[in-house]
Structures are given as structure tokens and as C-alpha cells.
Amino acid sequence: MKSIGYFGDSFCASNQPESWCNILQEKIGADKIRYFGYPGRSIWSVFFQYNKLIEQNAVPDISIFCWTEPYRLYHPRHVLSANTQPLEGVDPNMYKALDEYWIHLHSYDKDEMAYEYALKHYDQNILSKVDSEIVQMWSFRPFETAGKDAGIKLNTGTFIDESVYAFSGGKDAWGKGTINHMTVEQNQQWAERVHDRID
């Protein structure tokens, strides 16, 4: 049986039976899922995680990427996106610094350029050489959360140029779906959509 892994943020993080990740795995007939996404994580976390698997020659047979938005800071353990709620037991100075960053330092131009260059480089120079069936999609289509369409296209493997966020209903539906931000029905539909593309 083939192994499968999901790499990304909260749009591919749910291990509930109704999660599109589990439904797709069953449809494909793949082995138990080895990796799920992590809520709130940045693309940088995904690069580090997957690069480690490449180094260890341990990438799954099927690697599914859900690329998140550019406006997230990297931290090896904590979530540092906008409006992150402080966690108990974590240095409050870090969250204070994060708030100040968003107010005084954040730049859309810089974040969008760094994201685009890194992602295109990763797609064309790293994923294209990996021995795994690659499937790529957007958690957030770049840069829809800032009201823009960057038109970024990815070339390696199967590229589903759709946003899971938009599919789930976007801003108006945010918080309604509890499994990968989607309803049970939407999870079923998304699994079918991805399956149709990679079948």
C-alpha cells in the first residue's frame, strides 16, 4: 500500500473520520496517514518539515500540500499569525513583540514577494526532484486574504489551482465548519474533487 502525507495548515489538520484527508486516503486506497497539517503554521514550517523528510529519505509515496497565506511568522513551536491568542505558559513578551510587529513592521509587499519567490523555488527546484506523487493546492489562494490575485501557478505534480478557504465559503462562513474549517458535506465534496484530479 502507498503511504500518504498532508503538509500545510489547519485546512488539512483534522484526523476526524469526516475529514477530507481521511476520506481521500480511503478513496486512494493509501496506507494510514503519516502526516497532517498544523493549525496556524506558515509555509516556512512546511519547508522545514518536508526538507527533513527528504534528508531522511522518508517522504511518503503521495505528498499533498495545502499552501497557506504569506502573512505568518515562523516559530519552531508556536503559532505566530495575526491576532494569535497568547498561550498560558508561553513568554508573554513574545506575543507583545508579535502585536508590535503587526502594528509597526509588517509589510504586505515584502511578505508577498518572499512567499512567491520561495514557493516557486520550492516547486521548481525541490519538489520536482522528489520521489513522491505531488499534489498541490491553496489553503488560501495568493493573496486572497489581502483582496488580491497574484496568479501564481505551480508546475510540479498535480496542481489544483483552487482555494480550500474559498470553497469552504470564505470570510462569510469562517468558523461555521469545524473539520478543516469545512462542514462534513464540504469535506466529502473536497475529497471527491481532489480525487477526481489525481485519479
Added chain:
Amino acid sequence: MKTIGYFGDSFCASRESDSWCVLLAKKLGLDTKHWGTGGASIWNTMLEFNNMRKKPDVIVFCWTTPNRLYHHSLPLTPNAVPIPGEDHNIFDAAESYYKYLQNDEKDKLAYRYALQWFDQNELKQYESTHKIIHMWSFFPEDITLQSGNTLDEGMIQFAWGGSKPDKDYKDDLHQSNHMSSEKNQQWADKIEEIL
């Protein structure tokens, strides 16, 4: 008249008569259209280059260190001293960023991926019509650049005379591009040879 542009940080910012940038432009008979900016990050360098409508005939990049924070107009290097008249909250936020949020490993990865993409794609289109030269402001990074020529030498190392400042090196802010006049002359000669 043909043109030259310097893109980078303080190592290519000086417009004084002994600056290697001024000397090189003079040697080559070129009109300088762009200068580096003190404290700039690579993100400033790339954005400024991308936003320049007509690219200079000779394009010179001085790539700074990976860990610099981007700001569109202020130098926010680690330990940056607030500039009188500027919003001190920005400098305070930068100090907190370096203390609690900055991550070397991520900065190096973002730097490597961005620079390689920029080199192999954004610059590629100018390779046949423009002269491109890359150099490293501080220490050479382990990154192979494909467009134009690369001078694989750190400018601060050159200024110091080694991996640490030698006894003759003066850390004088009034020096052009952190180098003595003599070193500026030598650097200009070196680039001229490559070009």
C-alpha cells in the same frame, strides 16, 4: 550615456569622491542611476530593483546578511539606534522582534530560496542585454548564483584585511562604504577587471 546601478546596503551607498562606486562609474564612463541604502535588507534590494522601470546597463548587487528586517524607509538592523525625528515605536518594535521573534534558520532559508529564484528567473531576462555582477557585503554565502558574474568575496573581509579587522582597520562611520580610500580604489579596480 550608458548607466550603472548599485543595489544593496551601505557597502554600495557612498556617493563621496573616494567611494568605489563613484570610481568605478568614472572608470567605465557610466552615469549612476541607483545607489545602495544603509541598513537595507535583501528585500529592499529586490523590491527596488523590480520597481525600477528602466534597468541600468550595468547592474551591481551587494547582497547583505540574511537576518535583516525589512522596512520601506528605515534601517532596522539588529541593535539599530533610533533616528531622531522618526517614530521610536518602530525601533522599539524592531528591538522586540530581534529579541523574541527572529529566527536565524528561517531567515537563511528564506534568503537562499528568494535569492536563487531572483537570480535564476528575474535576472535571467537581463543577462543577454545587461552586465550583472554580484558580490557579498559581509561574508560569502554558500549560494551559487547563475546570472552574470559573482565576486565570491566578502566586502567587510576585504575592508578588514581578513576574517577579523586587522590592526590598521578603522571602524569609522565617515569612511566610504566601510572601507579606507585605498581599499575603495582597489575594490573598484577589482570590479572593473571582472566587468
